[in-house]
Amino acid sequence: MSTVVFVHGLWLHASSWAPWAERFAAEGWNAHHPGWPGDSPTVAEARANPDRAGGFGISDVVRHYVELIAGLDAAEGPVVAVGHSFGGLIVQRLLAEGHVAGAVAIDPAPMRGNILLPPSSLKVASVALRNPANFRGSVTLTPDEFAYGFGNELTAEECADLYERWTIPSPGRPLFEDAAANILPGSPATVDFDAERGPLLLVAGGMDHTVPASLTRTAYKLHRRNTAVVTDLVEYPDRGHSLTIDHGWTEVADTALAWLKEKGF
Template identity: 65%
Template sequence: MTADRLPVVFVHGLWLHADSWQPWVELFRDAGYDAQAPGWPGDSPTVEETRAHPDRVAGIGIDAVVEHYAGVLRGLGAPPVLVGHSFGGLIVQRLLGRDLAAAAVALDPAPIKGVLYLPPSSLRVASIALRNPANRGRAVALTREQFRYGFGNALPQRESDELYERWTIPSPGRPLFEAAAANLNPSSPAKVDTRNATRGPLLLTLGGKDHTVAPAIVRTTARLYRRSPAVTELRQYPDRGHSLGIDSGWRVVADDVLAWLKTQGF
């Protein structure tokens, strides 16, 4: 960690490589933070290598990802700010609930335990893995058309295709199975300590046109935190989809996150 610079760790979700955070990393470094975006366990350093070796991520579940990042955080020397997208948003909530972070931002976070209703669009995206039980132990890749529906539906076709070519990678199917069964499993890895009264502040965001994490999921997530007096805020982007952190409008969201962190004293 750079002396006197608050660490910020970015956590990607399924189907996007950690390098997709690079514009955010550069922006946050320019703003005075010590920013980094480590990948999930099994991810290779580049998009191309990760695509070439999907077996390295096959079978990895939520707990393994949480512990991987917990190890990263313990090596920083100070509790960081966490920013996660989609399943990365679930991961950062778990880490914040364990008091391993100073604050967290969850962009369109995947459903945690306690979210009972999944809208049809979210079920359609999850079915990419869930329709075949064998995918629990496999890596699953998106087609261009699946990415368009799940991530790029609020974008022009050309931009969606460009993002698909630039950032998508195969990802483990197991987290989707774990999230789908969360409310049937008392010890689900998708369970977050939403009642922690001493945790740092949390910002949740939703995209009003998000097919993958439909708005109802994030609103329900926010309600699950009502029993904690710790700060929990929800910010909505009505015209944005699941690509809100990587598409041409990413800077609007990033600037809002920076401004929110300043209001929270970070």
């Protein structure tokens, strides 16, 4: 028996992982999908209280999950982490720093070393970066911004439904930290590529505007320099950033489950 902790990224509530948690639980996993620090229990409450989310940075989120993982029952077996977007960056740090035994990073936000950011990534990040006050505040996506960053491969109807169901205000600080990752020593977006760690699966959406597949491929190349550890890559050429929550999420979830089983979890 193993335990999985799901880590969401910006603008999606932790409850967006509930279908994944149910699917993993059906396969015998102990599944947890806690939110970030400052998150409210429900989507409605998060929208009503956007200031709660403001000010938290990447390292704050990492520490939050480290504490949560440390509090899990050791009898539940080894812990793996599955993260999407900024959650994908968080789980890579959790893995490299020895807090989890394995990880799946889906469309992960770029870490230090990922130098060339495509224009579409910069367009999405500009939602926060265009206003310095967002460093300490929270940022909410408009329906059009969600459609560009998440739902560009969806029908208008499905995109609108996902926006209404899952989106919440999120802290702007991680986007500022990530934008400066390659110019600031000690960036919280740094992942130790030389760490002795468990296996890592990177998953890319080929049509993703927020984290284009080129960024995930670069992350794969950076990790593969450490030949003493396992790093794998799967790409869905026709999927966007919504691949964990849209109509095709089960395919991605089953890929993660099969890979984890193959790695002995």
